[in-house]
Each structure stands twice: as structure tokens, then as C-alpha cells.
Amino acid sequence: MSEHEYPTSQQSIRAEAIESLLIDKGLLTEDAVDEVIVQYNERVGPMNGAKVVARAWKDPAFKTRLLADGTSAVAEFEFSGGQVDKLVVVENTSDVHNVVVCTLCSCYPWAVLGLPPKWYKDPAYRSRIVREPRRVLEEFGVQIAAAKELCVWDSSAEIRYLVLPEPPSDSDSASEEELAARVSRDAMIGVALI
Ligand code: FE
Numbered sequence: 269m270s271e272h273e274y275p276t277s278q279q280s281i282r283a284e285a286i287e288s289l290l291i292d293k294g295l296l297t298e299d300a301v302d303e304v305i306v307q308y309n310e311r312v313g314p315m316n317g318a319k320v321v322a323r324a325w326k327d328p329a330f331k332t333r334l335l336a337d338g339t340s341a342v343a344e345f346e347f348s349g350g351q352v353d354k355l356v357v358v359e360n361t362s363d364v365h366n367v368v369v370c371t372l373c374s375c376y377p378w379a380v381l382g383l384p385p386k387w388y389k390d391p392a393y394r395s396r397i398v399r400e401p402r403r404v405l406e407e408f409g410v411q412i413a414a415a416k417e418l419c420v421w422d423s424s425a426e427i428r429y430l431v432l433p434e435p436p437s438d439s440d441s442a443s444e445e446e447l448a449a450r451v452s453r454d455a456m457i458g459v460a461l462i
Contacts, residue, residue, distance in 0.1 A: 307348070313382030314453035316347045317430060320380060321456065322448035324357075325435040335359060338430065347379050355380070358421060359432045360458070365412050366431045367405065367458030369397045370423040377428035381453055388457065398422075408459040431458040 290296035320342055324331040334341040338355035355377055358366040370376065371394050376384040387393050397404045401418050405411075412418055421429040433455045439447060454460035 308378075308383050311348050312378060314380075314451075314456065315448070316345065316382075317377070317380035317453070317456045318448040318451035319345060319444075320357075320430070321432055321451045322444045324432055325439045325447055326444045331432075334432070342380060354427045355430060356421075356427055357430045357432050358419065360434045362416075362434070364417045364419060365405075365458065366419045366421060366429075367397060367401060368421045368423060368429040368431060369394055371395070371398060372422075372424070375423035375425055375428060377423075377430050380430055381456060385453070405459060408454070410459060410461055431456050433462045436462050 287296065287301065291298060291301075320334065324334050330341065330344075334357050338357040339353070341357075342355055358368075360366055370388070374384050374389040376388065393404070398420055401420050402412055405418075423429055433451065436442070436447070436450065450462060452460050452462075455462050
């Protein structure tokens with residue numbers, strides 16, 4: 269998806285300048301910045317969402333709780349940090365494919381997916397996934413049958429969405445850990461299949 273990549277932006281140059289100023293003025297320390305980076309690189313990320321998805325595939329009672337109230341079901345995992353004020357989990361089935369966007373900015377379920385990828389914040393993705401979702405998904409390499417309903421969910425500061433992908437055919441015999449390792453970030457946004 270090279271068209272979704274963009275070079276060092278004005279915003280990132282500005283963010284670096286503000287960071288240096290705050291550190292110079294003693295309002296922020298480099299350690300505090302590093303701690304946030306470690307938090308989102310190592311403790312918060314798509315591996316958390318993948319655990320949720322794998323549990324839902326293996327445990328029907330958990331799946332029912334997850335679809336009824338994503339926020340409280342995910343709280344059972346005690347993930348550290350991130351935003352799960354209101355998490356809504358949408359299930360892919362043989363009839364429906366779900367995909368998530370934030371048309372306004374880049375709202376994203378941090379606690380279960382970590383930081384959003386660059387393309388998620390790109391104005392091209394944010395506008396086109398609403399107008400021509402099938403075509404955008406094709407560019408991601410995902411073909412959705414014409415007979416399948418396609419639902420695009422617009423995230424906001426209040427509501428974050430997570431896609432529960434369709435389970436692989438061997439989900440009964442594979443272990444929860446094996447299954448979690450196969451769940452990609454993009455599948456939980458809805459732009460990839462398992
Ligand atoms: Fe947003």
C-alpha cells in the first residue's frame with residue numbers, strides 16, 4: 269500500500285520540536301517519553317487484541333460477553349494502559365464483513381491494538397474506505413464476495429471498534445496460543461483476513 273505511506277510530515281517535525289522544547293524547559297523528561305514508547309512497543313499492541321480474538325474463538329461464553337459488552341469482557345484480561353472507554357466488537361461472519369475507520373481523525377482501540385498504523389491516519393484511507401470500501405479492500409489484497417454485506421464502522425472519541433475475524437477452519441483443534449499468533453492487527457481492523 270505504498271500510496272498510503274507518506275514521508276516525514278510537517279506534523280512529525282513539529283512534534284519533535286515541541287518535545288525538545290518541553291525537555292529543555294524541564295517540563296518533560298526523555299525518560300518519560302521513552303517509557304511511553306516502551307509501553308506501546310512492548311506491553312500494549314495488537315498481541316493483546318489477538319488474545320481477545322483467540323479466546324472468543326475458543327470460548328463461546330466469552331464470545332457472547334465480548335459481543336454484548338466489549339469493554340467489560342476485555343477488562344477480564346487486565347491489559348496495561350490504553351483506552352478502552354467504550355469498545356464495541358463487531359463479528360465477521362459468512363454474511364457480513366466489518367471494517368473500521370475514523371473519518372474525523374485517528375480514533376483507535378489503543379488498549380487492544382496499540383498505536384494506529386500510518387495508513388489508518390491517512391486522509392485517503394479515511395475518505396475512500398467509506399465511499400468505495402470494496403475497492404480499498406482489494407488494494408489491501410482482500411476480496412469480499414459481492415453477496416456479502418460490508419459494514420464500515422466510524423470510530424470516535426467515545427466508541428472504538430474491534431473486528432472479530434472469522435475463525436480459521438482448524439480453530440477447534442488449535443490451541444488458544446496458536447490461534448492468537450495468527451491474528452494480525454490488520455485483520456482486527458478489517459483490512460485483512462486470517
Ligand atoms: Fe479520531
